[in-house]
Amino acid sequence: MEGLNVLVTGSTCGIGLHTAKILFKKGATVILTCRDEVRGRRAVESLLTDVHQDQVPKESERIHLYTLDVTNYNSICEFTDEISKMFRYIHVIINNAGIMGVPFELSVDGIEMHFATNVFGHYVVVERLLPLLLKTNRPDFQSRVIVVSSGLYQNAEAIPQVSKLLGQKTYEYNAKQAYAFSKLANCLYTVALSKMLAPHNVGVYCVRPGFVNGTELGRETHWILRALAAPIIWLVAKTLDQGCETVVYLAETPADQLKSGAMYYEKKEEPYNDMVDVTATRQVWAILRHLEDTVWKRNTQMTDEQRDHGEYVRDILEESLII
Known part of the structure; x- marks a missing residue:
């Protein structure tokens, strides 16, 4: 991983932080994201824990911390603008930040919070x-995007109407x-x-990743339920080392040994369920485009340059290839 630039979202705790630690030890330059700068600084310190004091100044040059709120379009624009100024290449993007089980809430952009955090952001x-991902200075390494989903995607019963994701239509919200739908959307994306x-x-x-102990996904669960579940979790849950093993595997394994578009579990390809088909794939992509169009219409803070860049990168992707 030496010489590779790796971006990890949700990298102040859990699988994201642990993945960043391992890739940093393997020689990668890691880009950490945080919403809270105090937690972000702790994450940076955590990566440097095993570095000899004499080497800290040099090794810390391979760690870059940025503020990012994936539920806020303007925050994403500011973040990606900064990254584009700082880096010429991004070799790996790990979409890891996520939430689970939160009460109904809309993001600042008016999107249901699970979908805003886990997918749209x-x-x-x-x-x-994309421009940094498509360029490369490493012909020996295929650039890649890694999307952290969950086996609970199989519990998704349907793809909701976009109006529901925008909070424009009353419906019986079920966290x-x-x-589950956000994780299914991860697969379809x-x-x-x-x-x-x-x-x-x-x-x-x-x-x-599987059921992993040490993440903060269950932070919205009542503390009594968490306490009752603790013994079971201790018995059956994976450690953080085990939980991020496949993420690291996908980040470093030569592309000719992997299948693009596939789901991986415990370093092996795993078939998707029947909900992952061409129709659903095109439907979710259309939802993402529609949501972005809606945000563009509502957003009064985007600069002309940011909007032009958004239209430019859209043109790079040929949607007719989703067949």
């Missing part, structure tokens, strides 16, 4: 950084279903993007 990050990036020689992979 990452779609925007990758889209706006478990909202999360992976398939769609892999097809559109195939001509550009960029891989896209989905990963199911």
Whole structure:
């Protein structure tokens, strides 16, 4: 991983932080994101824990911390603008930040929070950084996007109407279903993007980490339920080392040993369920485009340059390839 620039969202705790630690030890330059700068600084310190004091000044040059709120389009634009000024290449983007089980809430852009965090925000990050992902100074390494999903995507019952995701239509909100759909959308996004990036020689992979202890996904669960579940979690859950093993595997394995668009679990390809088909893939991609169009119409803070860049990177992806 030496010489590779790796971006990890949600990298102040859990799988994201642990993945960043491992890739940093393997020689990668890591880009960490945070919403809270205090937690971000702690994450940076955590990466440097095993570095000899004499080497800290030099090794810390391979760690870059940025503020990013993936639920806020303007924050994403500011973040990607800064990254584009600082870096010429991005070799790996790991879409890891996520939430689970939160009460109904709309993001600042008016999008249901599970979808805004787990899917749409990452779609925007990758889209706006495409020029850095498509360029490469490493012909020996295929650039790639890694999407962290969940086995709970199989619990999704349907793809909701876009009006529901925008909070414009009253419906019976179910946090478990909202999360399950967001994870299904991760799978469908992976398939769609892999097809559109195939001509550009960029891989896209989905990963199911499994049930992992030490993440903050359950922070919205009542503390009594968490306490009751603790013994079971201790018995059956994976450690963080085990949980990020496949993410690291997908980040470093030669592309000819991987299948772009596929789901991976425990370092092996795993078939998607029947909901991951061409119709659903095109439907979710259309939802993402519609949401972005809506945000563009509502957003009064975007600069002309940011809007022009958004239109430019859209043209890179040929949607007719989603077949």
